[in-house]
Amino acid sequence: MSMTKSKLRVYDDTRALFHLPDGVIYLDGNSLGALPLGVAERVNRVITTEWGNELIRAWNSAGWYAQPRHVGDRIARLIGAEAGSVMVGDTLSLKVYQALAAALDMNASRKVVLSDTGNFPTDLYMAEGLIATLGRGHQLRLVAPEEIEAALSEEIAVLYITEVDYRTGRRHDMAKLTAKAHALGIVTVWDLAHSAGALPVDLAGSGADFAAGCTYKYINAGPGAPAFLYVAPRHADTARAALSGWMGHAKPFAFELAYVAAGGIERMRVGTPPVLAMAALEASLDIWDRVDIAEVRARSLALGDLLIAEVERRCPSLKLVTPRAHERRGSQVSFAFDGGYAAMQALIARGVIGDFRAPDIMRFGITPLYIGESEVMRAAEIIEEVIAGEVWRRPEYQVVNAVT
Amino acid sequence: MSMTKSKLRVYDDTRALFHLPDGVIYLDGNSLGALPLGVAERVNRVITTEWGNELIRAWNSAGWYAQPRHVGDRIARLIGAEAGSVMVGDTLSLKVYQALAAALDMNASRKVVLSDTGNFPTDLYMAEGLIATLGRGHQLRLVAPEEIEAALSEEIAVLYITEVDYRTGRRHDMAKLTAKAHALGIVTVWDLAHSAGALPVDLAGSGADFAAGCTYKYINAGPGAPAFLYVAPRHADTARAALSGWMGHAKPFAFELAYVAAGGIERMRVGTPPVLAMAALEASLDIWDRVDIAEVRARSLALGDLLIAEVERRCPSLKLVTPRAHERRGSQVSFAFDGGYAAMQALIARGVIGDFRAPDIMRFGITPLYIGESEVMRAAEIIEEVIAGEVWRRPEYQVVNAVT
Numbered sequence: 001m002s003m004t005k006s007k008l009r010v011y012d013d014t015r016a017l018f019h020l021p022d023g024v025i026y027l028d029g030n031s032l033g034a035l036p037l038g039v040a041e042r043v044n045r046v047i048t049t050e051w052g053n054e055l056i057r058a059w060n061s062a063g064w065y066a067q068p069r070h071v072g073d074r075i076a077r078l079i080g081a082e083a084g085s086v087m088v089g090d091t092l093s094l095k096v097y098q099a100l101a102a103a104l105d106m107n108a109s110r111k112v113v114l115s116d117t118g119n120f121p122t123d124l125y126m127a128e129g130l131i132a133t134l135g136r137g138h139q140l141r142l143v144a145p146e147e148i149e150a151a152l153s154e155e156i157a158v159l160y161i162t163e164v165d166y167r168t169g170r171r172h173d174m175a176k177l178t179a180k181a182h183a184l185g186i187v188t189v190w191d192l193a194h195s196a197g198a199l200p201v202d203l204a205g206s207g208a209d210f211a212a213g214c215t216y217k218y219i220n221a222g223p224g225a226p227a228f229l230y231v232a233p234r235h236a237d238t239a240r241a242a243l244s245g246w247m248g249h250a251k252p253f254a255f256e257l258a259y260v261a262a263g264g265i266e267r268m269r270v271g272t273p274p275v276l277a278m279a280a281l282e283a284s285l286d287i288w289d290r291v292d293i294a295e296v297r298a299r300s301l302a303l304g305d306l307l308i309a310e311v312e313r314r315c316p317s318l319k320l321v322t323p324r325a326h327e328r329r330g331s332q333v334s335f336a337f338d339g340g341y342a343a344m345q346a347l348i349a350r351g352v353i354g355d356f357r358a359p360d361i362m363r364f365g366i367t368p369l370y371i372g373e374s375e376v377m378r379a380a381e382i383i384e385e386v387i388a389g390e391v392w393r394r395p396e397y398q399v400v401n402a403v404t
Numbered sequence: 405m406s407m408t409k410s411k412l413r414v415y416d417d418t419r420a421l422f423h424l425p426d427g428v429i430y431l432d433g434n435s436l437g438a439l440p441l442g443v444a445e446r447v448n449r450v451i452t453t454e455w456g457n458e459l460i461r462a463w464n465s466a467g468w469y470a471q472p473r474h475v476g477d478r479i480a481r482l483i484g485a486e487a488g489s490v491m492v493g494d495t496l497s498l499k500v501y502q503a504l505a506a507a508l509d510m511n512a513s514r515k516v517v518l519s520d521t522g523n524f525p526t527d528l529y530m531a532e533g534l535i536a537t538l539g540r541g542h543q544l545r546l547v548a549p550e551e552i553e554a555a556l557s558e559e560i561a562v563l564y565i566t567e568v569d570y571r572t573g574r575r576h577d578m579a580k581l582t583a584k585a586h587a588l589g590i591v592t593v594w595d596l597a598h599s600a601g602a603l604p605v606d607l608a609g610s611g612a613d614f615a616a617g618c619t620y621k622y623i624n625a626g627p628g629a630p631a632f633l634y635v636a637p638r639h640a641d642t643a644r645a646a647l648s649g650w651m652g653h654a655k656p657f658a659f660e661l662a663y664v665a666a667g668g669i670e671r672m673r674v675g676t677p678p679v680l681a682m683a684a685l686e687a688s689l690d691i692w693d694r695v696d697i698a699e700v701r702a703r704s705l706a707l708g709d710l711l712i713a714e715v716e717r718r719c720p721s722l723k724l725v726t727p728r729a730h731e732r733r734g735s736q737v738s739f740a741f742d743g744g745y746a747a748m749q750a751l752i753a754r755g756v757i758g759d760f761r762a763p764d765i766m767r768f769g770i771t772p773l774y775i776g777e778s779e780v781m782r783a784a785e786i787i788e789e790v791i792a793g794e795v796w797r798r799p800e801y802q803v804v805n806a807v808t
Binding site: 021120 | 438524649651
């Protein structure tokens with residue numbers, strides 16, 4: 001844990017807690033967060049001291065067994081969740097699957113899962129797979145994000161959406177949609193991939209039923225860091241655990257032949273937790289424990305406004321697709337541009353790392369823990385050079401790589 | 405990678421490649437393998453150089469995206485699998501779930517999943533969960549391990565068993581059972597938790613359909629290390645991916661709204677791979693690439709024979725539950741003893757680390773990469789002290805901990 005729990009000022013104190021390579025302006029923390037300096041030592045300690053010396057005993061002596069729940073409680077703070085309502089593990093794909101399976105079970109007489117075309121594809125794919133496994137005639141209905149509210153009806157079993165759109169940065173109104181959904185008997189599943197660590201979330205206050213998120217984006221826990229699942233306490237003892245692994249059993253070490261779900265959020269554990277990845281997550285949370293998410297949000301909006309103003313002034317051919325209204329925006333700024341893929345390659349070659357999302361979206365993530373005004377201003381200058389200076393048209397930037 | 409690919413002699417060369425704490429005889433590598441010395445540096449490099457400096461670019465530049473398949477090919481060598489047939493990721497619970505879901509889909513007219521009471525409980529629990537989700541009247545039928553062969557019939561859809569029993573160390577005959585299963589139209593799913601890195605497995609030669617295993621036991625990849633899934637090449641392009649995440653999509657970075665399964669084993673990927681854990685796994689495989697699994701097996705059997713002979717001679721009250729016949733034994737030796745829990749606590753207090761499995765099984769894992777004759781002889785002396793000397797009766801060893 002951190003030596004002191006005194007508060008850290010966002011950027012002024014936190015920038016020095018991250019490693020960022022020279023010559024890079026990193027605007028892709030919404031895809032993979034930057035490296036907190038405390039991670040390497042923490043992971044090394046778990047490898048050498050806990051695994052190396054304690055060996056199997058570390059499940060007790062180092063607290064590995066209870067860690068997924070304890071870490072869940074640290075994440076709960078960031079997303080307005082009740083203590084004991086968040087479990088860490090697996091990947092976001094699996095956590096939305098668990099949530100949707102439980103939600104559909106709670107509303108078995110209805111057959112429609114409502115989502116939107118701005119949801120991240122893996123959520124839709126996992127739902128397709130679940131629906132096929134269920135084989136009970138469920139339908140995944142997709143509407144445009146702005147049509148979600150009007151599409152809520154008593155036909156819908158589950159509202160299954162991502163709060164902040166991964167391409168546009170458009171933000172849904174969680175409290176309003178959840179209230180309307182509940183009035184119509186709809187269970188809600190929220191994906192917080194672009195919310196957790198990006199902006200204040202109020203799961204308990206909004207009455208959300210289920211939520212899931214990842215920790216490798218704004219939380220900065222590293223590539224492939226574990227995901228988390230939230231189950232509202234009123235559902236936790238009854239929600240069906242579709243992925244009923246031994247760690248979610250009421251008595252995992254009794255090795256009984258029949259499954260009996262543990263009480264509460266424990267039932268949403270599946271297999272053996274990823275201890276090394278959990279160490280990196282703990283080190284990243286050492287920073288989050290000491291910052292005010294409201295301050296992060298205020299800085300994010302100001303930096304986003306600055307980036308929008310500077311890019312629009314310098315590059316009129318870039319069309320803003322992120323809502324201008326603060327309450328409808330996440331923590332990224334996205335522009336549509338026909339040459340977006342090539343332009344992003346040119347930017348990355350110049351040290352401005354954002355990313356591209358098909359068909360034509362250039363994304364810039366705003367992560368105030370390690371990005372400030374000077375970085376945003378410098379990025380805007382380089383964007384101007386690439387776009388207005390037509391650097392993006394050079395042949396070397398037209399080659400499409402396999403993965404971005 | 406290792407500096408040289410020259411062969412290593414088992415124990416004589418490999419013992420020095422592991423960290424083992426002073427005063428410990430570690431006979432629990434069948435639960436959590438010991439720490440290979442190369443892990444800490446490898447993981448540190450991935451954290452500082454790849455994540456820290458390359459950031460999001462490392463998905464391409466450091467090969468993170470392709471790693472689960474490349475590492476799968478390294479594991480394939482150990483289990484007699486074809487190149488391109490093994491995918492790494494998630495946990496064993498999830499991998500047996502994927503395998504069983506695909507297997508049931510291939511044999512949809514039959515409704516019985518056959519397993520045995522020696523299967524590891526999470527396999528049974530995951531099957532229960534899948535059967536409930538399917539809701540198509542499937543039945544999980546459990547028989548005693550020795551009754552499996554006789555229980556095969558044309559009523560069975562899937563034979564779903566663990567090759568080596570986690571409690572007794574009893575080994576099923578994979579080739580024989582698979583052949584008989586196939587003759588009856590049964591699809592096979594093998595759990596290799598106590599096989600991979602423990603003994604030669606011949607998936608291709610035995611004609612197995614699906615298999616899954618973990619890497620934190622005999623492979624020594626660390627606590628919560630990722631699992632793997634094998635799909636026979638003849639099924640890989642048609643097996644249904646029930647956990648249909650974006651990484652298993654034919655074009656993951658096209659971000660299409662509808663799921664289209666990738667060809668081959670790639671469809672069994674789910675979400676973002678655990679990159680830090682994968683680094684530890686790669687370091688552990690640097691040793692496995694250079695040893696001969698047949699030599700590991702020969703040493704394991706000899707050490708097991710020695711432990712059995714010494715314990716039976718010194719402690720007649722311990723009843724061997726592991727088969728004596730080499731071909732029917734995995735790489736552990738287990739004894740039933742009414743005071744087993746207390747005795748194991750007393751042994752651990754004296755540096756002999758094995759483990760206990762309810763109701764009365766004392767397990768000792770044989771891991772010849774870092775356990776040799778002198779360790780086995782010393783362990784036998786301490787077992788004698790604890791059992792024959794009645795040390796296990798002391799009150800301090802009767803207290804049951806939450807997790808063992």
